[in-house]
Amino acid sequence: xxxxxxxxxxxxxxxxxxxxxxxxxxxxxxxxxxxxxxxxxxxxxxxxxxxxxxxxxxxxxxxxxxxxxxxxxxxxxxxxxxxxxxxxxxxxxxxxxxxxxxxxxxxxxxxxxxxxxxxxxxxxxxxxxxxxxxxxx
Amino acid sequence: xxxxxxxxxxxxxxxxxxxxxxxxxxxxxxxxxxxxxxxxxxxxxxxxxxxxxxxxxxxxxxxxxxxxxxxxxxxxxxxxxxxxxxxxxxxxxxxxxxxxxxxxxxxxxxxxxxxxxxxxxxxxxxxxxxxxxxxxxxxxxxxxxxxxxxxxx
Numbered sequence: 001x002x003x004x005x006x007x008x009x010x011x012x013x014x015x016x017x018x019x020x021x022x023x024x025x026x027x028x029x030x031x032x033x034x035x036x037x038x039x040x041x042x043x044x045x046x047x048x049x050x051x052x053x054x055x056x057x058x059x060x061x062x063x064x065x066x067x068x069x070x071x072x073x074x075x076x077x078x079x080x081x082x083x084x085x086x087x088x089x090x091x092x093x094x095x096x097x098x099x100x101x102x103x104x105x106x107x108x109x110x111x112x113x114x115x116x117x118x119x120x121x122x123x124x125x126x127x128x129x130x131x132x133x134x135x136x137x
Numbered sequence: 138x139x140x141x142x143x144x145x146x147x148x149x150x151x152x153x154x155x156x157x158x159x160x161x162x163x164x165x166x167x168x169x170x171x172x173x174x175x176x177x178x179x180x181x182x183x184x185x186x187x188x189x190x191x192x193x194x195x196x197x198x199x200x201x202x203x204x205x206x207x208x209x210x211x212x213x214x215x216x217x218x219x220x221x222x223x224x225x226x227x228x229x230x231x232x233x234x235x236x237x238x239x240x241x242x243x244x245x246x247x248x249x250x251x252x253x254x255x256x257x258x259x260x261x262x263x264x265x266x267x268x269x270x271x272x273x274x275x276x277x278x279x280x281x282x283x284x285x286x287x288x289x290x
Contacts, residue, residue: 025223025226027224030210030220100237101235101237101241121156121157
């Protein structure tokens with residue numbers, strides 16, 4: 001991303017998109033936060049499992065513009081968390097984060113209402129372009 | 138154990154480490170062990186269940202794990218804390234993911250457990266029914282051993 005370009009996190013009216021990160025890996029939370037913050041996204045919060053993630057979403061609703069949701073997590077996995085969030089807010093914009101080799105679960109997530117997915121390892125440009133696509137829809 | 142199971146893990150380890158850490162790596166000679174195998178200070182283990190079953194373990198010295206975690210986070214990490222554990226687990230995740238995709242493309246159907254990381258000293262692992270193949274990979278951060286014990290069900 002060049003310095004002259006409008007940051008991906010900009011809504012274009014002087015405000016910025018707000019993100020919620022749900023992932024059990026502190027490494028991935030840190031990586032995603034850094035990528036998003038570098039493009040001016042505001043990180044509203046993060047959660048390390050599905051139960052906490054769903055609670056955070058409800059608490060922060062309707063301020064969350066985008067959710068990144070890990071597929072494999074303890075307590076409540078990404079698919080169940082996705083279903084709960086969509087049941088609560090059918091307009092939720094959720095991007096699944098998946099390890100390679102989980103294609104079946106990714107398909108299931110897309111059918112259940114996820115807007116897109118990103119396969120790890122997380123590449124900065126790939127993360128930003130997928131999120132941008134979802135936010136523009 | 139058939140060598141076609143181990144190759145995807147070795148190839149993906151080499152490519153993931155090279156791409157993620159930006160370092161050159163060198164693959165050493167494979168050894169075959171049928172009894173208890175010593176494992177280094179920090180290990181990530183992944184289980185496979187299905188047409189191919191068993192486990193894959195990536196182990197390294199604590200010093201190597203800290204250097205890798207520091208590299209991947211872009212900051213100096215000197216304690217094997219939560220962030221270091223999550224980082225090493227993520228490396229295991231990436232390697233396994235790529236290997237599993239290759240094995241699936243070869244036609245094998247199986248599930249993989251999420252990687253678990255453990256650490257300690259003077260550890261060893263025994264696989265009662267499956268012999269283990271060990272492939273050491275040399276990196277500028279130290280040696281990583283890929284220890285694979287898999288069989289076709």
